[in-house]
Amino acid sequence: MEKINLGILDGEVLEYNTVIIGSGAAGLNCAIHLVEEGIAPWQVALVTEKLGSGTSFNAGSDKQTYYKMSIIGDQSDSPLEMAKDLFSGGAMHGDIALVESTNSVREFFHLIHLGVPFPHDKYGGFVGYKTDNDPKQRATSIGPYTSQEMCKRLLEVVDELGIHVIDNSYAVRLLVDENSETEVIGLICIDIKSSSNKEDLEDYIKSIKIFKTRNIVMATGGPSFLYRNSVYPTSQKGSTSLAIEAGCILQNLTESQFGLASTQFRWNVSGSYQQVIPRYISIGKNGDSREFLNDYFPSFRELSRATFLKGYQWPFNSDRVQTLGSSLIDLAVYFETEIQERNVFLDFTRNPHGYDFSIMDSIAKQYLENSKSEEELPYKRLKSLNKSAFLHYKNHGIDLSKYPLQIAVCNQHLNGGVSCDIWWESNVKHLFVIGEINGSHGIHRPGGAALNSGQVGGLRAAQKIAKSYNNTLSLSNEEFYLIIEEQLSVFLEMIENCFKKLKNDDGFSPDAIIKIIQDRMEKYAGIIRPNEGLEAELNNIMLQMKNLDNIIALKNSKDIINYFQIRDSLTTQLLFFSSLLDYHHCSGQSRGSFLINRKSLNTETKETIVSLPTKLSSLNFIRSSLDLADKIQTICLKNGKIEVEWVKVRKIPDFNNWFEKVWKDYNEGKIIS
């Protein structure tokens, strides 16, 4: 290909102090903090695939939760108490837990101050409730769309501040300088709109933008494109490979969250949807329908208890499977859909088999009695208990009083992600990673901790940038070009290859390749994690990555973005599967959101098989004495090779809170380093 310099030497390069990628709750908040901390608004750009897309803008649940330290009435709480609770989830660094807890109130009030309407009482107290993995009442909510409310207001403030938002811009590659220590210096984006109808390579290249920047804040959200059964909004795909290819270390990629959600309209069926005790049915390919939970729960009393608890205990939890726990329901649904290839529905039009209010488990019975929701049918109870939950589906074209609701065990969140320090800076200097793509959480996290972490991360990154990196890159365009030349030509070669494939039907469509990737995730990286066949699949991933340019068929230039999304998913999957394989090799046991399945048992770690009810025996899983919760599995891709390392969790620091000492350090600028 003829050498193309994309006009860099003619000054066609966009230059900023900081470029944020992603317009979710994390990215928008960070943009505001950067300006509040002293960076000029015109020195900040926020590039995003599409304003209003992503998880924060579009996801929600019965009562979407924001987690913060408790600050009302006689509730005793402290940053240390909260840090201990975050830390006790396992595989989480103590200093990060302390930063997240200590700054939770500051970030909560930042949102309040900006005008986000969290509810308070007449004394100004911000009430709280208990969420999962929360021993206090630290959770708060605006309703089903808490994160959307946050985003709407944050975006207004970003606009008011005059921060440069570059919409319809898809980031495809971070540009790094590896001359001394690896640091990020720029970014390549494709303008989605202007590139989509280009027939000609030269024309297409004009829609590519090069950014030269001192700092990058990645806020691209979770890798949601990976799973077929997903409750992420379809507009969220994820771009984890940007960090992987830049040389970032990632961590805890084995730790995700899964739970029951409707699939036609993606929504968690938590809270009230379970508390009214609906009927679970499974329908086969030839239309045969049956209630399958009766195969596992000996009587309606046990079934009603587990169903009711599922409302609170929404994420699948390997500790809640045995003794007829609520997660046995997820497992039974998984078996019907993934092993039996049947469709599962929640039916609110009829009661479960054996329904009898008088023998309903007391926990459910009392709740429905107290709520005066004892109507004879589930949809009537739902209407009475939580009318807006009923109407929510109606507003999305699904009438629960008439039709059953299709559900599956869906992927909802990645607890792991990019590993960063206490200022949310990655091992690649000047590259900050915030929000869901940051891997601060461990095995368990309290509901709502994701939104808190995203806000705190944005504050911390902005503080560090304003204090230590408040300048532009000291490189002329010529020097910049020399450093990025090779990275640029690798990228341009990909674009050129894509153009060669245009209008070529010979190969797999992007949709077909995504299906292969997603099927693989469901089989090996969902709530069931078998070892058998995993290594072979890992080889398949590598093969597909190597041959992607040959096997993919692209219809038109619009498909080039899909090509990059597939590359992203394959690269991310490579690291997921490598983490999983290593976890198996280390004799990792069932924990958090997954059950481990291996043929042979390690006697040294006292591995035993936990037997499930006969029908589910193919899913029997491993428990052992091995506790890896005090370590964190890290992984990175270096010179084409995967490197995995287990590091010990850092403890919660003993902090010195002697006022005069901190005051002195603060005045001498020693706090942020």
Ligand SMILES: Cc1cc2nc3c(=O)[nH]c(=O)nc-3n(C[C@H](O)[C@H](O)[C@H](O)COP(=O)(O)OP(=O)(O)OC[C@H]3O[C@@H](n4cnc5c(N)ncnc54)[C@H](O)[C@@H]3O)c2cc1C
């Ligand atoms: C159904 C559901 C319910 C949830 N409930 C809760 C809850 O109750 N409490 C809680 O704390 N958390 C909850 N979560 C998790 C939480 O909502 C997310 O973790 C959080 O919103 C992620 O915010 P973010 O800003 O990191 O990413 P997102 O909001 O996903 O934003 C990512 C942004 O990056 C953009 N982007 C991605 N790649 C590129 C690219 N290459 N170039 C340009 N732009 C790009 C996207 O378009 C988007 O704008 C829930 C999640 C789901 C799916």
